[in-house]
Amino acid sequence: MSWQLALPLDRTSRLPLAVQVRDSLRRSVENGTLRPGTRIPSTRQLAQDLGVSRSIVVEAYEQLTAEGYLLAKRGSGTTIAEPPTSQAVPTLVSPDRDRDAAGSMWDLRTGTSDIAAFPRQDWIRCVTAVVNDAGRQELSYAPPSGVPLTRHVLTGYLGRVRGVRTRPEDLMLTAGFAQGLALICNVLINRGHGALGVEDPGHPGEREFVTSSGLRPVGIPVDKDGLRVDLLERSGVRAVLMTPANHFPTGSRLSEARRRRLIDWARRVDGYILEDDFDSAFLHRSDRVPALQSLAPERVVYAGSASKILAPALRLGWLAAPSELMASVEHVRAGWDIGCSGIEQLALARFVDTGALDRHQRKMRTEFHKRRGVIRRYVAAHLPGAHILGRDSGLQAYLQLPPHVDEQALVRAARARSVLVRGGGFYTLADTTRPPALVVSYASVNCADLGRSLVALGAAYREAGGA
Ligand SMILES: Cc1ncc(COP(=O)(O)O)c(C=O)c1O
CATH class of the missing domain: 3.90.1150.10 (Aspartate Aminotransferase, domain 1)
Incomplete structure (x- = not known):
């Protein structure tokens, strides 16, 4: 049987074809385009249809089979696996x-x-208090960048725990880090950027976000001292997305010397650093150096999220952007939505203010x-x-x-x-x-x-x- 499969490949992209085949298939399974049980072509057939060498398809199938996305049965071909x-x-x-x-x-x-550890009772208390106290204003539209009280409380909190230097008017509440990333990518595109440096290894989902926003992700290797800033300097990009406090997933921390060199680079190329600080709540005592943003608030966009410390379902994140960038971020956002849930934002403010978050x-x-x-x-x-x-x-x-x-x-x-x-x-x-x-x-x-x-x-x- 010669099953067909539509799989877009971009031959102008610098992403290796094997990576494109693998990521594209994985994405189609994850977003439900390819349903469990669906038959897919043999490696030989797909290689022929795509006009690539068979080893490229074999590599992608093997990896996706290992990850549980595909099911390979001798004699009956390859199908999309049932989710675990x-x-x-x-x-x-x-x-x-x-x-x-x-x-x-x-x-x-x-x-x-750790969803099982979600502090249900504390959160319920905060939401209940917010809903009980909410007047006309709280139940109406909040500014798209966020409820003023929450921006104020978070500004204080981030200064206290991460040394972040910002003002409530430069802090925006987002639907998780993901929306913050998409916003920044769009701002960069509007400012003439065509590519964004990303850590290699790094988060594959984030790379997909970067790609679908229209920027080309350029992998910058990471070693035991964090991102290889020397290779970033040679990459030609003028902006980079990174996890300097605790590299995802290798766990290295950007060394002091590289922090300085990175900031120098950003100033020299008139560029930006997007600091993904999503798991800073879990930094060990010895790793709790202030956020990179504290060294250069005019060059670093600081981004945090409630997903790890509370739950991803809240879809709450925050961006502290350089003042000079904030109007552009707000402009892009204005075309997307009218902000996140005001009730959840107020509950978060209360959660922080009552000490429940600490x-x-x-x-x-x-x-x-x-x-x-x-x-x-x-x-x-x-x-x-x-x-x-x-x-x-x-x-x-x-x-x-x-x-x-x-x-x-x-x-x-x-x-x-x-x-x-x-x-x-x-x-x-x-x-x-x-x-x-x-x-x-x-x-x-x-x-x-x-x-x-x-x-x-x-x-x-x-x-x-x-x-
Ligand atoms: C590297 C990284 N950054 C950020 C996040 C948080 O993303 P979000 O706030 O959109 O849930 C995650 C969540 O898994 C992550 O792995």
Whole structure:
């Protein structure tokens, strides 16, 4: 049978074709264009239809099969896989159903927060108080950039915990970091930018956002001291998106020397740095240096989010932009929407103002620190030869593996043992020099389940030739 598949490829793009095939297929599965059970062409057929070499398609299929997107059956071809149990269960359901899902699959993939720890009672108290107190003004349209009270409270909070230097009028509430990123991309395009530097490895979803907004993502490698600023200088871009406090996903922190050099670069090229500080609530004590924005508020757009510390479903984020950029950001936003929910924004202001956010952060930081301890112990015992990169912060551990380990075979073997985890390749754009790796998120598994899942992962590791 010669099944057909429409897969757009951009031959003018600098993105390798293998990456384009893989990302395009993954996107189609994730957004539901390709439904579970759908047959897709053989690698030979697709390669022929696309006019690319077969190895390109084989590589993409293998990786997507390892990640659980595709199902390859000998004799009956390749189909789109059913989503795993934990994916099929809606995220915000009753705690009991969440537990059932956790029992059938351990989900160590990045991209979620500890939803079970969402401070329901505190949040309900804040929302109830806001709704009870709301007058005409609170129930009406707020300025698109955000409720003035929330902007004021967040400005104070960000100064206090991250050293961010801003004013309420330069701070905008957004529908999560994602909207902030899309806004900044559009502002950059309006100012003549054609490309944006992104960390390699980095967040594949963010790269897609950058691409769909019309900018070309240019991968800049990252090492143990963070982004390679020397390579950024040579890349020709004039703006960069990065996670300087805790690189996602390797966990390195931008060194002091590179922070200075980066700011010098931005000033020299009249450029901007978009600082994604989404997980700063979980920085370990020794990693809590002030945000990069504090060094150059006129060059850095600081972006934060409630997704990790509270829940992604709130869709709340914030941007502190250079004053000179703010009017352009507001102008772009004016064509998109009329702001985020005023009630949620007021609830957030109350959550911060009553100290509930600080309390919750402290609790979560302690919990995640314990989970990192579990990772360290179990990796040493069950994944010999694996080396945890980065610092002691954040929500995931980057395990660098010995060069002989087959990353995709390991991801497949882990899945067969009910562990959902991603390999380092999922996060890379074009940097093919990195050794095999696993990225283990501990955001949504408690210490006991984490231990159990790492024992299972250890068995998969042995099976894949890791030990
Ligand atoms: C690298 C990175 N930045 C930012 C975010 C937060 O995005 P949002 O606020 O749109 O949920 C995430 C969430 O997974 C992330 O992984």
